[in-house]
Amino acid sequence: MERKALVISSFLAWSCSFAYAVTPAISHTNQPQKASLNSASTNAPMFKRLIPKFLYSYIDFNFDSTTGPNFNRFQGHSNLYSAGADHIILAPNLFAGLYLFDIETSVDSQTVLGPAGLVLSHTNIKNNTIFGHILKAFNQNFYIDSAGAYGQNNISGVTQLTPKPILGISSSTNHNWFYSVNGIYRKNWRKVLIKASTGILFNRVKSDTSYMFFQTENTPQMVKPLTNRATYVMENLELGYSLSRTITPFINGGLIQVADFANSRPIVNTVAIIGALPQLQLNQNAYRLGGGISLKLKLVTLRLEQKYYNAGGTFTSNDTLINLSCPFS
Secondary structure: HHHHHHHHHHHHHHHHHHHHHHHHHHHHHHHHHHOOOOOOHHOOOHHHOOEEEEEEEEEEEEEEEHHHHHHEEEEEEEEEEEEEEEEEEEEEEEEEEEEEEEEEEEEEEEEOOOOOEEEEEEEEEEEEEEEEEEEEOOOOOOEEEEEEEEEEEEEEEEEEEEEOOOOEEEEEEEEEEEEEEEEEEEEEEEEEEEEEEEEEEEEEEEEEEEEEOOOOOOOEEEEEEEEEEEEEEEEEEEEOOOOOOOOEEEEEEEEEEEEEEEEEEOOOOOOHHHHHHHHHHHOOEEEEEEEEEEEEEOOOEEEEEEEEEEEEOOOOEEEEEEEEEEEOO
């Protein structure tokens, strides 16, 4: 049972990382489509063409999977920080971006899988991810975005077994890769801005062998290695309305469908809670709803956004995002 809490937590940081890594790949299209057909921009010095971008996000999440007397629950929060640069011109109508992500996550979990007793766990996760993408502009409206990332999670946790309190400590590291391709459509109609995208994501997480040390045992308990492979199909739509040159409120939503999902070994021996992996390591379809406002003052653009995420009715999250971009010229 204590192994389950570790497996759940090990995937959480990457899930958050992906959720926001794809945001720049779609939202940065505000300016590239204008510059892509502008030869003067192509001849400008490299540093003047770059668009530095900064992102902060706070996410709180909750998972509850209950079947009869058995349940698997966890709650927590994450702080995400990102910095990078976009609009790196590789060729006419071909752009690139590179970002670094740092995520700090705290998780508390409670699990009962009979006949064992309640297992309590607290886990801290430190995630570092490098994310890059290449955007091809075909015209003012259509784009193809290809993105990839590598992330590493450093995990430390404390587990308490009941009814007789027994404490265990653990630390481990896992690795994550993903690759995605998205088709993007963008259209201005009077004061209305329409952004739509559809794409596919290939995701892999690899956790090596790790160990949990209990105070009452001389021999540590081994947690076997695990590799998770998943493929997802995603659709997104955003509608904005330009109140002025400075203010643009917007609403958005999206769907995620599981196309393929496989683990190298069973997570647990009971089917009732085998889906207890958060977000994109959860074998369940999901939807996302959000809204916010974009503020532009001269060259600075500030985007404030709130998102709600629901996967199968068992995993939910609320995300607050602050996105700042400012080109050199």
